[in-house]
Amino acid sequence: MAENQIVKKEDIVVRFAGDSGDGMQLSGTLFSDASALTGNDIATFPDYPAEIRAPHNTIAGVSGYQVHVGNHIYSSGDKCDILVAMNPASLKSNLKWAKRGATVIVDIDTFTEEAMGKAGYTADPFTDEMERAYTIIKAPITSFTEKIGEAQGVDKKTTDKSRNMFALGIIFYATHKTLDHTFAYLERKFAKKPAVIALNKAVLTEGYEYADKLEVIHSHIFEVAHAEMPKGRYRNITGNVATAWGLLAAAEKSGRRLFLGSYPITPATDVMVELAKHKSLGARVFQAEDEIAGICSAIGASYAGALACTSTSGPGLSLKSEALGLAVMTELPLVVVDVQRGGPSTGLPTKTEQSDLVQALYGRNGEAPLIVVAASSSANCFYWAFEAAKLALEHMTPVILLTDGYLGNGSQLFRIPSMKDMPEIKPRLATPGDPDYRPFRRDAETMARLWALPGMEGLRHRVGGLEKCPDGPLSTDPENHALMVHNRQEKVDRVANYIPEQKVEGDPDAELLVVGWGGTAGALTLAVEEMNNEGTPVAYTHFNYISPLPKNTGELLRRYKKIVVCELNSGQFAGWLRSHFPECPMTQYNKIMGLPFEVGELKAEFRRLLGK
């Protein structure tokens, strides 16, 4: 091995890009897992097309996976230090995500005239200018891999599928990591196919050794700082799995059966896929015939006593609107998970956005208030799903949990909690035989009604979408309607008495307050932290409780002369805040490109607002 020049870095970003089916998601996952197991903090973000296998070698078919590793990782990173491009289309569409000076690894065998044409290259992409701007490694990945396949007598199709291992081998060398973890994975995954294990191990090793022989790479070996993290047991988790587990945890803690009625929709499907695995934990999953049946079955299950949930994304939430009103009217606990994507209509199914907020707040006929909360990292989807369920069960109301495609598909390190440390959940069950039970009598403090379940003796009652009086029967009395509308709102408003106050991070005495909510916390936290470290004070507050807002929100906002509300839509949360606190002047920073915020753009905006 030649003398290596190791560059120590706080963090690096690696982006894997290839044709859908080139195994980029897997390469990315294996790299992030290996990094996590060797002490790095991580965050990942898959960037994949809506098509399953778009035409080979086209831009439409490019699938990407970005991994950010290092110490204190808040987001999947802006631009990458290393880019893997498995074909010309991947290079064409992903080079814009590479930092100037980045290492770009391409499979040079794929740069045929035809493939370059399909990618839209009219001339050789490797111009002098490009060679100056990046460190380009033109690795003959396909031919090396095929040679190994031939030597081992493996068919071409299987061999081609292992090309990603060659690239991964180069990455492991370039980031000063070993192959052990990936070897272990291959042995586990293909336990019954020894030929596949042998092939993949050989290709991975070949990639690693190929890198060792490359002069150019020796000055570009990155060693990433170990993460300083609180003591504990850790795992890697995606937001959608964390959401599913949070619901399971809430069911266990509350003693209620978990029911999920859902319909497949990108990017929310994995919540259902995950829960469907866990019948042994009592998860009752029902794949309904449509979105409406998904939520309606959940409402039925809630009436019958389950911790009932439905998971969806924007268009599905639209379809659930009427039934959400029914859940509000019947005052039944229900958790609706909306993994937001680019809208309106079918919009950008695989891209992220925060544009369902107004729909979540208002998207129902009549005055139909409910609780809205938002998760702010892939890992904390676990806690926010748990909290959504707790609020639903204890306040007898539907709760919408907003996550998004970025959180849902992205992954992060998750410090494993112990169930004994999770908060209690006390469902408001009625007592069988209680002669004083009336369906809409309320608790004086929370205004929540009691939950009487079919099967309980002596509590037979009817619920439904028609207005009722507190004792239960139907009523069209004008005074009663006014009272019930008021009570349903009051019940949701009073949830503010049971949630923590809003906190300020960064420099609380700064002139500028940055406001964010939901899935943008990673980039916002890092931008604010960097600015404060660089001597420009910025205050920052991030909202997870959206409706109702924490009680001190107005007081907090009024402390700042300059407020900028940052969100991935045209200003929906800013509008929500303005409707509550019209006295607070707010500016907005909005991005509606189906992409998460980048730290760089946020800092530039904050500096502009501060005149710096």
Place this chain on the structure above:
Amino acid sequence: MMEKHFVPKADVEYTKADFTSDQMVKWCPGCGDHAILAALLATFPKLHIKKENICMVSGIGCSSRIPYYVDTYGFHSIHGRACAVATGVKLANPALSVWVNMGDGDSMAIGGNHLIHAVRRNQDLNITIFNNEIYGLTKGQYSPTTKFGQITKTSPYGTIDYPFNPGELVMGAQGTFFARTLDCVPTLSTDCMTRAAQHDGCSVVEVLQNCVIFNDKAHAAITDRAVRDDRTIVLEHGKPMLFGKEKNKGLRFNGRQLEVVTLGENGITIDDIMVHDETTEDTGIHMMLAHMGGDLPVALGVIRNVKKVSYTQLYEEQMEEQMEQGKYHNMDELLNSGDTWEV
């Protein structure tokens, strides 16, 4: 697979009055719904199920007010979605006897999707369709079962919609139980509903119901006393398909289709008459029977009653199996599964 009963039988003796709620019944005088309610109230005491374990679920429309008039648990849901709500009730608590009540518009227009999927799954639900061939609560628009050409508020020049026959939808979805009855024959209705409740799986009972205000006499051509015996046939399992005032008319399969024959004419004897088999799995003959009308008598009674393991049973067995054999049995185990490491 052994059939399992998830709704516990109880040593209870109820009367009709035990199921009558304290709510005022607000249907129009003369509405067929009154008779359907009476039939249902007469059915429940026959089932020996505790009142607390019965849950009525309805959609929207005149018929869907029924949960308020029955003293059990009840859910008056939203238009078209009763099957979906009921599916959730049953999945969350299979010990409940779940009854779904819908009108023709509710079940076959806005809720058509949920109906066919509920039937396809064969979950243990008891579905009753009140078929008056009109939208009553919105005052007289044509429904998916309105007769072709009929003049209604929204079809002033006659409908150009071909109607659905609920029985054919059930057969098409490979349903396991279908019965048809008339609102004006409550004993037959109670009999159909009782048999529906005993069926393990999804049952559908269609009640031909009269809307006295917006579609009066919609079924008169078959229900009027003067013609009923000749225009309808009450099917009974294992018995020849005879009908008519004199019980001398019968149904024969002529190799291509069903036809009406008369005993004693052209050498026809009882041996020529088809014997009803409600249990045959093939939907072919049941489809033909459900389709009858026009020159053929409209089939009443239990047309199809087939044994097929219910969704409820399959679901519960899978749950039980995984509870025993599954990898994780509490959240701490799941949270610590797979690749984890200590910092």
